[in-house]
Amino acid sequence: MLKICNRIIEYSFYLLFLLVPLAFTSKTSELFELNKMWLTWALTILIVMFWGIKMVLQKKILFQRTPLDIPIGLFLLSQIISTIFSLDSHVSLWGYYSRFNGGLLSILSYVFLYYAFLSNSPTFAKVQRLMTISLISGLIVALWGLPSHFGYDPTCFLFRHTLDVSCWTAYFMPTIRMFSTLGQPDWLAAYLAILIPIAIVKAISNKQKEISRNKSLLLIAYPLSLVALFYVDLLFTRARSGILGVWLSLIFFGAAYWWMNGKPNISIIRKKLKSPLAMLFFGFLIITFVIGTPIHQIRLLTLEGIGSAFQKPANTDKTPVQSLESGGTDSANIRLLVWKGAINAWKSNPLIGSGVETFAFAYYKYKPAGQNLTSEWNFLYNKAHNEYLNFLATTGLFGLGTYLLMIGSFLFISFKQLKTQMSKVKTVTQNSNVKKEKFLALNYNFELCILSFALIASYISILITNFFGFSVVITNIYLFLIPAFVFVLNGMIPKDESRIESKTAKVSLYQWFFIVSIALASLFVLFNLLRLFRADIVYALGYNLDRAGEYQKAYPNLHKAVELRGDEPVFKDELSINDAIISASLMAQKNQNPNIQKQTVAVAAKLAQEAISVSNEVISKHPNNVVFWKTRTRLFFTLAQVDSKYLPRALDAIQKAELIAPQDANILYNLGILYGQNNNIQKGIEALEKTVALKPDYRDAHFALGLYYHADSQDAKAVGQMQYILLHINPQDAGALESIADWNK
Secondary structure, eight states: OHHHHHHHHHHHHHHHHHHGGGOOOSSSSSSSHHHHHHHHHHHHHHHHHHHHHHHHHHTSOOOOOOTTHHHHHHHHHHHHHHHHTOSOHHHHHHOSTTTOTTSHHHHHHHHHHHHHHHTSOOOHHHHHHHHHHHHHHHHHHHHHHHHHHTTOOHHHHHHHSOSSSTTSOTTSOTTTSOOTTTSSHHHHHHHHHHHHHHHHHHHHHHHHHHHHHOOOTHHHHHHHHHHHHHHHHHHHHTOHHHHHHHHHHHHHHHHHHHHHHOSTTSOHHHHHTHHHHHHHHHHHHHHHHHHOOSOHHHHTTSHHHHHHHTSOOSOOOOSOOOOOTTOSSOHHHHHHHHHHHHHHHHHHSTTTOSOTTOHHHHGGGSOOGGGGGSTTTTOOOSSOSSHHHHHHHHHHHHHHHHHHHHHHHHHHHHHHHHHHHHHHHHHHHTOSOOOHHHHHHHHHHHHHHHHHHHHHHHHHHHHHHHHHSOOOHHHHHHHHHHHHHHHHHTTOSOOOGGGSOOOOOOOOHHHHHHHHHHHHHHHHHHHHHHHHHHHHHHHHHHHHHHHTTOHHHHHHHHHHHHHHOTTOHHHHHHHHHHHHHHHHHHHHHHHHOTTSOHHHHHHHHHHHHHHHHHHHHHHHHOTTOHHHHHHHHHHHHHHHTTOGGGHHHHHHHHHHHHHHOTTOHHHHHHHHHHHHHTTOHHHHHHHHHHHHHHOTTOHHHHHHHHHHHHHTTOHHHHHHHHHHIIIIIOTTOHHHHHHHHHHHO
């Protein structure tokens, strides 16, 4: 039984690194990231289950002490405290819905995986197998995404049976920025940035085998091709953070590699290992020159940049161009605004922050006014697009400080240990009379040191891509497990001889009791995880039907989702607006046909009451979620279309939303509209004046303000708003032209 436990734990880790990057399905509410988290949780539960059974079988606590125990413990404590005092403890516990990664439960999973790996007989061979499996998974991801760059996406073929890119919107085109099975170009770039140093060290390792065993060049052809494929896909993502992460991590790895080699005459092994690295760096330069790069400072040195230098600029307008390949404001400008808001949010609660994963709530109270002038002015940001600022805003100085302590401790300990090992290697290699046995041992130790430096380079790439973005499931798995791999490779985890498999005594009755208890508890958790997964599938169907206008078909699915998971406010929020829309539709039928059956009227009234009741429950438990207040506003506004008594409640809801997000132009616009519909034109004018001051290019706000001015007999100002639309937004605006013509009459 002990052997079975060890095998299941070992192969669960293999499945983790193989399947998580590949996991996606169209049936859930989010195609990619959410499913990777479900799978990670399931495998973590399985690993912890058999880890616990092993402890019972061996009658001892199998918990390996590691060099990062204190930093990890402090970091975990910061997340727990931040969750307890969070703006929304449900979100802090589970994570923001549609992602989950970053919530307390996900962090606990990564910590469990770290200790489970190190506490269950880790070996050099297991680490090397995991690296090989990582490259196999990466190969599948890279090959899956490559055709999409040329307009032939396997994902669309899987979803719609058409080998094209028609299943994606114009704002999410893999022909412009590839994303493969990771779901977003920056996430794919971060993943490939992790794998490239590992693939490089595989090429170096195989080159070493070719030298010592006189094998064919095919030994290094595969990893070299893999490196090239990864790098080509990386460039196709057009992700500046990923490209920067790769190059900086490779500069580190190259420096470490040459430092390990020392002077050319020190070792014959080191001399012959130089060529693969030189070939790879030269190959990267050639690939970059041919394909191009999104980094503008380097683009002029590429084939694309040289070609464009000889072409006449297509844009002769003197207006500065802000859009990128995919359209919209430059992401760097948007990031600076989001970072500014994150810092302002942190200042409101500097020690423990607003709560784990609550950035979406904390940020909108401090959203910079300048964001209203970007192409993403109406986006909901649930991350700071900088992992460190995200920790700062949501978990305060305590959370960020312990996170940086965990990272810094690993790097310091690893560099110190590797420096000691390399000093020993150099001392041995300076002796020309090296025996064959020692030569082979030196060769092996040198390979382990190279792999360690490659893993650290991968780790550094995560730190860089996280600075310009945020972590996802697979990057967090590597962030927590790379330190474990490096500790094993450098012999920093002592071997516990008691864990070596041997014939164990007969399992006693009390041991069976604990084994069965652990198994039943784990299976219960897995069953509930499956129930949550099923609930999300049903919710996704209901959500999509709502967006298609099929509200009555969506109704049973949303009810089923709430029945399967009654503690998820996102489900109830969607159910409330679905109820309101159906109720309003039935009441409208009554108004058009007084002879309509009383049963239909009763159903409409019941649905309206259910919508209000569900919304009351959601906002009472989650009063800081601006999305729920927006839904509540829409709910009462929908009901008010057939019964004006709901208009004051819609106004009350949008006023609460405005308190949470005072700089949000869309909320201010709706506030102004609802003031007017509640017969308070003066307040409506004030709100709309604030709106156009925040966002001068907001056509609807200018138009509504013009109508309100006209209703308030301020005709000069009313015409001025319409003329502003024609002069600055759209000279052919039909509404503005018609209004001016009517008023002139």
